[in-house]
Amino acid sequence: MPDSQMIDAGSAGDGRTSVQILRDEDLDEKFPNRPRNHSKTLPFHDLFLTLFNPLNDNKKKPTGPLMARRKSGPHGPAGQNPHEVRQNIIERFISRWRKEVGNDIHPAFRLIIPEKDRERAMYGLKEKTIAKLLIKTMRLNKDAEDAFSLLNWKQPGDSSVSRMAGDFAGRCYEAISKRPMLTEAGNMTICEVNDLLDRLSAAQEEDAQEPIFAEFYKRMNAEEMMWLIRIILRQMKVGATEKTFFNIWHPDADSLFNVSSNLRRICWELYDPSLRLEGEERGITLMQCFQPQLAQFQMNSFQKMVERMKPTEDDSVFWIEEKLDGERMQLHMISDDEIPGGKRFGFWSRKAKEYTYLYGNGFEDPKSALTRHLKEAFDEGVENIVLDGEMITWDPEQDAMVPFGTLKTAALAQQQNEFATKSIRPLYKIFDILYLNGQEITNYTLRDRRRALQGAVKGVARRMEIHTYEEAETAVAIEPLLREVVAEASEGLVLKNPRSSYRLNQRNDDWMKVKPEYMTEFGENLDCLIIGGYYGSGHRGGRLSSFLCGLRVNQNQISQGANPMKFYAFFKVGGGFTAADYAELSHRTDGKWRKWDSRHPPTEFIALGGDQLQFERPDEWILPSDSVVVEVKAASVAVTDQFKMGLTLRFPRFKKLRTDRTWETALSISDFITLKGNAEKEGKEKKFKIDDSRRKRQRVPRKKPLTVAGTEALLDVPFGGKVTNVLEGLNFYIMTGSQKPEKRSKAELEHLVKSNGGKIVQNDSRPGTVCIGDQRTVHVASLCKRRNVDVIRSSWLFDNIRQSEADQGRPSLLLPLEPRHMFYTNAESESRIEGAVDEYGDSFARDITVDELKEIFDSMPAKFEHSFSAKDFKSELEEHGNDLKEFPGWIFEGFLLYNDPQIFNGASLTDKNADFRMRQACDTARFAGARLTNNLKEGVTHVLVGEDRSTTRTLRLRTSEFQRLPRLVTVDWIEQSWQEKTLLDEERFAPP
Template sequence: MSAETKLSVLVSMFEWIQKTKQTSKKRSKFRKFLDNFCKPEDYFGSIRLVLPGLDRERGSYGLKESVLATCLVDALGMSRESPDALRLFNWRKGGPKTGANAGNFALVSAEVLQRRQGMASGGLSIKELNDLLDRLASAENRAEKTSILSTLINKTNAQEMKWIIMIILKDLKLGVSEKTIFHEFHPDAEDLFNVTCDLKLVCEKLWDRSQRHKRQDIEVGKAVRPQLAMRVSDAHAAWKKLHGKEVVVECKFDGDRIQIHKNGTEVHYFSRNFLDHSEYVDGMSDVIVQNVLADRCILDGEMLVWDASMNRFAEFGSNQEIVKAAKEGFDSDRQLCYVAFDILYLRDTSVIHQSLKERHELLRKVVKPLKGRLEILVPNGGLNAHRLPGEPCWSLIAHNVDGVEEFFKETIENRDEGIVLKDLGSKWEPSDRSGKWLKLKPEYIRAGSDLDVLIIGGYYGSGRHGGEVAQFLVGLAEHPSANEYPRRFISFCRVGTGLSDDELEAVLTKLKPYFRKYEYPKKTPPSFYQVTNNSKERPDVWIESPEKSVILTITSDIRTIRSEVFAAPYSLRFPRIDRVRYDKPWHECLDMQSFIELVHSSNGTTQKGKEYGGLQHNIATQVKYSKRREKQNASVVPLHFIQTDVSDVRGETLIFSNMMFYFVNVPSGYSLESMHKMVAENGGTFSMNLNNSVTHCVAAESKGIKFQAAKVHGDVIHYSWVWDCCSQKKLLPLQLKLVLHSFPLIYFFVSLFSF
């Protein structure tokens, strides 16, 4: 690329490719641009702008649309209350004054910029643009970023700035795939990128399109695109796909897919997007260096969190919390744990061309497992050796489809995400999803339990849905008094997928007259909606009144997740709309207390269906609030208000006499009923509600809204104290390590009294 090659040339190509429909013509235009305007030694400078999402030489800009809008407003010297500034801030929102570009930030920005920039190009070269973008990525604060954007604005016109903004957002919308760009650049470009994830290296090595490149193997220190698993609908489809092969089935973990590259004491942690997650260094590198018995190797696996107090893996989403604790030197029962399920490189040799069965044997020799910190996932050993009696295997050889179905059933009952089936004779192929690995998850088989929720707000969409509400904030009812409608609705999750364009339009037609713009922070939410006002929850519009709204039946991934974004204590992973319930009145949506009981009774899932061991459909039906059923004197009482029947419990000791227990939560594998009966067997009583009569609050985990309430009440004790007292049939002194929360005086009283 000549130093004189202008950005305007690249922008002209972008405009032409975007408007052209035929892929062959797009490819030809790209080839002509490379041949006519770029020198071979400088290909990288242009291609990193064509494929900005693959460029790892330049760091993150730290600029999403909301922050970029603020920086542009300041760079242009506009008042933040001006119409154009509000247009940028509210780029998703439609209306009579917003034009056709609502929902497309780059086009909205171009509209604003056209009124302030000339039509003539400022003469910025591609090299100058890359230099400025490098500075933008390395800028440490918003003021620096704003200053660089101001320089860009002064050296470009509105059309050029539109494409620069798309480069910054890494979304060019050219209508041409990464695969096509690679192939047109060089026939071997994609293969080389897959094993190096290094766009600069690809451009430098493959500058001569006529010279074929010998397929390069993987190297320690260079991220490799991961092998991927193909989705299948059920066990029979999976078995048919792998018919005649030796098959291993594995639990599908719910953590971060990470490649570990070890080179002596230097350890890198590459994600599936080939980013190096250095935050794992403090918590994991010593473990890897000491327990991986090879100086140089690459492992493929999952980064999880192990909860030593519960003797199990923690729920999805805990990694960053533990990373922060490890960096700050805090001791915790929860620690990072890496589960290696494959090995790609050993000492000085790539082993991806060996069979999976052979690679499993190498894993056994190279990795020295350390319980709760470093594990291997192989059949007949590894993580299987640490499972408790009665727990399902983590990995095994499947001999028939019945074995696959049984393993899947046990895995789901154990609250895991799903299973992966692998051909033991297969090689490891970067970026391959041809069917050597298959994944089977509950939502690919049958929908989760139907949850009837009420639309309480809406979010403007982007792209083709720009300017219109395309997603909904939905809520659960606050449990109503007898013979009354619910008066308040609690934000629960955000959902936008599942409806056809026609179905979405029908919902919007019904609700649009009742949309009320949410002008945060000038106005507060309607009083009948309980919300957090978290930025990720905050809708663009509210439904003015619950009676005007409609119910949606939604389904989700197998797991619920604890929520801080929404007001309900739990939310859903990947929710989607199953159908619109025009036939149901607004007040018959699911209430929050019933949903919490649904979560607890189904062990943290929302899955139904007898065939795969999940929650039964009639449970989901029972917990739905129904006015019709109340009229028939058959209203449902949530299960957590039903007193445990201990009439048949035989007393064994009186160690808990004069004590009343309240269980905040119970450990996995135990039921609330079993804990109540344990207390009753030893002379104690229990309460279903937290009140002044409760003497002992007991919990397995220090989280959730019930735990927060218990903290206000007083001390919270770990359940193992209750268990140990019952096992030894005597009241044991309460040790400080078993107090999950205490008032300061507990440190004095624990030393004097037993509870």
């Protein structure tokens, strides 16, 4: 066979397995006109020598007027801006590939933009696992300096050990360069690297991945290994996005990726730039994942958001939908006579991960978690369809949505038991239709698409439903609905323009999300003590960049003889610090930090979440008496089990150091509870006031009742004597209500105890008192820590009463405690309690229920995989998205900035003679998400002022009557926030 025929799209000629050859035959059938490379792929080191490194160097160069003074360099003439240089670097690489290799650039693109390669599965590797693999590969002693440096890559080392703190790939480079197998670049081709990476992703287990890493180490030098690790972690950050590469490769590449999410298709169908896509090829295709439309970020003024919906005199309506807390999912269905039921399904997430294996490929799929319930969901005339919606988790017993994080578990449980009618399940909520019976309808208005959706989909209750919406014409309608969904623990709202078309992979003003900001009632002032520190990565590497803050335990909560200097972990804060803030904090705590020892944690001073599990444990800790108090503000308070308080702050941000406070005057637990209670009370009063002032309107149906039927009547019934005597002679200290197996309040549980012979006490001072608690409140947590006692769940009460009733009046003995009954178990009781059940958790002393029996069966070793996968759950969380304000490019998102015209001497914002520094600050703010205005009106969040005090006084007077006062700030606020890559507190930059 000629050599040219042996060399496929960068694969043959480098050594292919039989499996790869069979796969290539399938690809030949799917892509009959695929391009063929005439030569082997380029060496792997050419990627970073000619592409990555030049792009990184270009990323660090100045922009704007400073570029005019830059001397001519290797990548562009003098005066050429970085955008042009970047384009030239990529164009040269692509031109060289076409000339020296061929028209198939897919092998290279898989390594250049690895995060867009959907075909290669996740490796299941993070920094710590890679560090362990490298330590084994290089035969390092675990106590060696380099081994410690790899495992603790965020921590700074001695100058002799490491200067790359916070950069894991850089740490790997340092360790490998001291003991390389190769000093010069290796001879591995791009294709060979791809083949080994395919094997690495298929291996998954650490033992199977070790020999593959050893192969890389043997054939690569230190710099090659550094870039390989960045590819594996999908953390390239070379200064060019996938859109830049796509547009240079082919003018239609980005459009095709939006409708297919297929990197191979981009490379194989668009290898000739002179051939353009036809109109039909640019649209959505059945069974091809597309990039969905996204909602624009929230603005500060509801009125401004409504104006962006482009109302007309004849049609000023906009839609308000509840924002669902699930996973964005697209559903494709086509007719297929070869599959049982005649319809074939496909499911893809927003990140183009396919979930058909989970939700089902047809009506008769035995492993389906959803589709086998959809036989009656579509109109008879529907042959094929593409739907856009949200996959959420639904609890049938509560008839309510379950918060995000349990979707995968719920779907796997439904796969394994189709008759589990009472267990949580996936529910598909549809809010758009994009394709129907062979016709793409994205260009139709949302209103017309909704009519088509209602005609095509009938739905199945609590399996697949059309998402509801309310129509409104003014901004007044938004706030009451927002308060209503907040009361039901929902994420927020989405405003939609019914006159808009569907725009793939765009975030525009036709869809805008509204999320609540809770903590304005807190006065923004929370003074908490720093009790721990975490080393940063990236530009914050090598120093403590974020800090664990705690609440002081009150004296009345500390048992006699305990350390009064005790703090409960409450939240982590890392945003809002300037370099000067870090310097002052470091100066005040220099020499006082101590390494956190997981085997001997400082529990007498600091209490972490998870107790022995040590959730959110810091890298370093500090004695409270040696520490400093910081003032922070945050968006809201959230419930969590990650911090000892059971609560934490969402999006906390540093305001300033409180040098006037010490650990003894820092915020305590009782102080915070009082603050929180006052804020909630004020919020309710505000809500009632607003609701009373509104005219009556149609209300959104609640997802769950606000009260439990019969609760009020039960509380009003006085104690009327014993029902059984099973609890006679026992004293009970009831600390919380219960959720399972029955939802009862604390008062109801006390009534239940007295009805069955027990006695209620209000503390645990009497010997033998039975302490009942189901939730980690402050009282429960304090009891667990200060006394050698057991805290028992209320389920033990229900089991005893149920067993007594089953004995039909015969004398009943108390049931022994079982592990499922325990909220907290002291060491002396563990063996006795574990001995009450067999190896599977089946009780020796009582009759178990049907639901318990099912749980026991589910926990037994089975042929199928366990329903919960930590790896999949982690991947699911990663796909849920992040808060963009944590990234420098979005720090001013949602702000509306007013520019004082007097600063420009009457000039407009675009006047070339206007003050350069002010214009540059405005451009920076606009680049990082802010909007600018020359109209000082309601809704403005910040006013940029100059040095003229009379002008500042005038602006303060003009804004004093606004319902929401804007912040008056100088240009320094924008400049330093951008320089520090975090949003700084405005009060520090207020004009005099």
